[in-house]
Amino acid sequence: MELLRLTTLYLLSFTLLLHGLHAADPLWHTCSSPKNYTANGPFNNNLNQLLSSLPTKVSVKGFGIGSVGKRPDQANGLALCRGDVSSSDCKTCLVGAISDVRDLCPYKEEAVIWFDNCLLRYSNDNFFGKIDTVNGFYMWNTQSVDDPAMFNQKTREFLHHLSLDAYLNPLMYASGDMDIGKHEKLYGLAQCTRDLSSGDCKKCLESAIGELPACCDGKKGGRVIGGSCNIRYELYPFVNA
Known part of the structure; x- marks a missing residue:
């Protein structure tokens, strides 16, 4: 059962050799709600209060959730x-997010924005503790390997190993590398939002790995x-030591 079936799916290709992605640019965003809120209305005021508190709160531990106000205007x-x-780069990323x-989702009651360094999501619905099966996207390098079958198998095994480390880790994050040849290494990461249970983190990551053949x-x-x-793999190191 694929719990991370992305019903709104944007396919993006990338290669760092062909074009650069500025660190301050979002990878992607989605404005999920068809309903708008009004300027200076109760939801807007609650959202302003919520968003003003998140960068400092999250930069300490790398993750945070919060709610302000009461339904139906709760943010x-x-x-x-x-x-x-x-911590400093985390805060900088969230302030930019x-x-x-x-700017990208003006007056929308639900939005998600992704950067290399951070994710920000808000909604008038309480989504905490639930696997998000709606919002997401793929990215891939446009270059292909010489032996796809072997490479795909090793990549899946590697990411399954990282996923095991991630959902058993209180931080729900794991990164590492694996030798795949005499002179080549595979680098990867796996991470969940920490509102999920360990079991749901495992399900989410397994579903994400199951999406790899599609992208x-x-x-x-x-x-x-x-x-x-989210999961990621590369043939070059991309996480901080």
């Missing part, structure tokens, strides 16, 4: 920084990125 928010990101999501078959790098978990 619920979640923010996650990549497990290897420093808040500014960008306001990244035989590709030198790939990501499956959702609102509750």
Whole structure:
């Protein structure tokens, strides 16, 4: 059963050799709610209060959730920084995310925005503790490997190992590397938002790995990125030591 079936799916290709992605640019965003809130209305005021508190709160531990107000105007928010990101870089990413999501999703009651270093999500619905099966996207390197079958098998085994480490880790994050040849290594990470249970983190990551054939078959790098978990592999190191 694929719990991370992305019903709104955006397919993005990338190669760092062909074009650069500025660190301050979002990877992607989605404005999920068809309903708008009004300027200076109760939801807007609650959202302002929520978003103003998240960067400092989250930068300490790399993750945070919060709710402000009462239904139907309650603002619920979640923010996650990549497990290897420093506190200062985490805060910088979230401050930028808040500014960008306001511009990209004006007056929307639900939105998600992803960066290399952080994720920000808010909604008028309480989504905490539930696997997000709606929001997400793929990214992949446009270059292919010489032996796709062997590479795909090793990549899946490697990411399954990282996923095991991640859902058993209180931080729900794991990264590492694996030799796949005499002169080549595979690098990867797996991470969940910490509102999930360990069991749901496991389900989310397993579902993400199951998505790899749809996006990244035989590709030198790939990501499956959702609102509750993400996986990534590359043939070069990309996390901070």
